[in-house]
Amino acid sequence: MSPVPTWYQTAVFYELYVRAFQDSNGDGNGDLRGAIQRLDHLADLGVTCLWLLPTFPSPLVDDGYDIADYFGVHADYGTVEDFRALVEAAHARGMRVIADLVMNHTSDQHPWFQASRRREAPYDDYYVWSDTDQKYEDARIIFLDTEPSNWTWDKVRGQYFWHRFYRQQPDLNFDNPAVQQAMFDIARFWMGLGLDGFRADAVPYLIEREGTNCENLPETHAYLKQLRAFMDAEYPEAILLCEANQWPEDVRPYFGGDPDDPTVLGDEFHMGFHFPVMPRLYMALKRGDRTPVVEIMGRTPSIPVNCQWCMFLRNHDELTLEMVTEEERHWMWREYAPEARMRLNLGIRRRLAPLLDNDRRKIELLNSLLFTLPGSPIIYYGDEIGMGDDIWLHDRNGVRTPMQWDGSANAGFSDADSLYAPVISDEVFGYQRVNVVAQKADPASLYHTLRRFIAAYKSQPALALGDLRFLDHPDPALLAFERSYEGKTVLCLHNLGEHDVRVAVPDGQDMLADAPVSAGEVSLPAYGYRWLIQ
Numbered sequence: 001m002s003p004v005p006t007w008y009q010t011a012v013f014y015e016l017y018v019r020a021f022q023d024s025n026g027d028g029n030g031d032l033r034g035a036i037q038r039l040d041h042l043a044d045l046g047v048t049c050l051w052l053l054p055t056f057p058s059p060l061v062d063d064g065y066d067i068a069d070y071f072g073v074h075a076d077y078g079t080v081e082d083f084r085a086l087v088e089a090a091h092a093r094g095m096r097v098i099a100d101l102v103m104n105h106t107s108d109q110h111p112w113f114q115a116s117r118r119r120e121a122p123y124d125d126y127y128v129w130s131d132t133d134q135k136y137e138d139a140r141i142i143f144l145d146t147e148p149s150n151w152t153w154d155k156v157r158g159q160y161f162w163h164r165f166y167r168q169q170p171d172l173n174f175d176n177p178a179v180q181q182a183m184f185d186i187a188r189f190w191m192g193l194g195l196d197g198f199r200a201d202a203v204p205y206l207i208e209r210e211g212t213n214c215e216n217l218p219e220t221h222a223y224l225k226q227l228r229a230f231m232d233a234e235y236p237e238a239i240l241l242c243e244a245n246q247w248p249e250d251v252r253p254y255f256g257g258d259p260d261d262p263t264v265l266g267d268e269f270h271m272g273f274h275f276p277v278m279p280r281l282y283m284a285l286k287r288g289d290r291t292p293v294v295e296i297m298g299r300t301p302s303i304p305v306n307c308q309w310c311m312f313l314r315n316h317d318e319l320t321l322e323m324v325t326e327e328e329r330h331w332m333w334r335e336y337a338p339e340a341r342m343r344l345n346l347g348i349r350r351r352l353a354p355l356l357d358n359d360r361r362k363i364e365l366l367n368s369l370l371f372t373l374p375g376s377p378i379i380y381y382g383d384e385i386g387m388g389d390d391i392w393l394h395d396r397n398g399v400r401t402p403m404q405w406d407g408s409a410n411a412g413f414s415d416a417d418s419l420y421a422p423v424i425s426d427e428v429f430g431y432q433r434v435n436v437v438a439q440k441a442d443p444a445s446l447y448h449t450l451r452r453f454i455a456a457y458k459s460q461p462a463l464a465l466g467d468l469r470f471l472d473h474p475d476p477a478l479l480a481f482e483r484s485y486e487g488k489t490v491l492c493l494h495n496l497g498e499h500d501v502r503v504a505v506p507d508g509q510d511m512l513a514d515a516p517v518s519a520g521e522v523s524l525p526a527y528g529y530r531w532l533i534q
């Protein structure tokens with residue numbers, strides 16, 4: 001008997017980048033007060049949980065994932081009280097809020113690191129120091145385009161420090177019980193502001209051991225289980241969402257429980273991103289062949305009944321190609337990132353709509369998969385209106401441009417003369433054409449399509465909670481599967497090809513057209529999709 005589904009298992013997430021959302025004080029940066037002004041847009045869309053990107057004081061080398069003070073808010077974004085007000089305002093509209101918990105590293109400007117480099121107690125041992133840069137050589141480098149090594153020399157201390165990301169982000173030493181405890185104190189502080197949980201950043205790398213690749217180590221899992229136990233004891237309704245960009249079998253342990261028995265409750269993370277399925281959605285679409293998606297889902301282990309995957313099409317980072325083969329990566333780059341500037345590290349710095357040639361049919365098709373494959377959907381801000389990108393901006397900033405609210409100056413985002421990043425204003429994706437006001441006024445817009453998806457998704461628990469069964473079909477372009485839950489089955493049909501596909505269906509109801517369908521053959525046009533409930 002499965003437990004009663006909990007809120008996160010049926011949630012619709014929205015990834016909100018505060019800096020890009022709304023500037024309330026005319027300084028060119030989005031801020032927490034501005035985000036509050038725009039919450040009605042998200043409630044209207046049907047979102048049930050916001051995920052806030054980091055808003056901590058930070059030198060912004062890694063856009064806030066380099067934290068200089070865990071107990072504050074960056075002056076550009078507001079104050080801790082504004083943060084509390086945003087959480088309360090979201091709650092008042094029936095939306096929950098989770099925020100990033102960045103455990104693995106701090107900024108090199110964090111007072112802990114400054115004290116550690118001077119060997120000051122008790123911070124002496126807060127980071128991973130070494131006399132040699134020859135340790136942990138089996139650990140890969142993640143920010144390949146920028147960092148030649150995971151070690152950087154610190155002349156103040158006269159030792160190397162370990163960092164899995166930018167050199168300005170020294171890794172905390174999770175073998176130190178004081179660091180372990182400090183993270184609980186940080187979690188408690190933010191939970192005290194009313195949060196509903198955390199998206200835990202970069203968790204595979206917490207602990208290092210010689211002779212391993214320093215990812216997913218048992219010691220890391222042991223600490224994360226302690227974090228979960230702490231959260232369960234103090235905040236039983238809250239969730240932990242795991243960011244582990246790993247193969248499905250390596251993500252499975254992050255849910256905890258018993259790998260052979262999904263009825264045993266998970267005791268580590270409530271949720272985990274399904275990274276490997278994401279590039280395969282693009283791959284399957286471009287090839288007109290369902291195989292990559294069917295294979296990766298077939299390779300996805302079952303998870304405990306109280307857990308849920310998180311599905312996404314794009315996020316604030318490059319479209320990562322770490323979880324594909326080398327050959328597939330080169331193929332993806334050729335197909336989706338033909339210009340060198342579109343590539344970054346092992347990925348692609350483009351948004352959803354430009355990746356899909358701004359072809360409305362393909363954008364809808366991938367969104368349909370986002371809502372019908374297992375896992376809670378996450379919409380990346382701006383993708384609900386098909387925003388574009390600017391590949392010429394530094395790092396991943398090209399997919400973090402100001403939200404396009406209307407056709408007025410600065411897209412209605414800000415009154416300032418100069419913005420933290422330019423608004424997109426090209427002919428195809430410019431705010432003059434692509435904006436919330438225009439799409440709300442047009443019942444045929446992408447915004448309204450997504451709104452219908454969300455309403456249909458919420459109306460039918462099988463889409464969130466149902467078992468998955470793929471159906472066979474002679475045409476590889478047809479990606480057809482059933483989601484079944486408590487006697488209801490939704491048949492989801494997707495045509496990945498550019499030719500019509502005919503498929504036999506039983507009597508049912510078309511959930512999106514809200515019309516009956518009689519048994520017989522239906523024809524799916526190029527990139528067509530149907531959700532049929534029986």
Ligand code: GLC
Nearest residue numbers: 062065102165201202316317
């Ligand atoms: C995660 C974040 C990414 C950040 C990195 C280091 O992967 O999504 O934006 O750069 O962690 O904190």
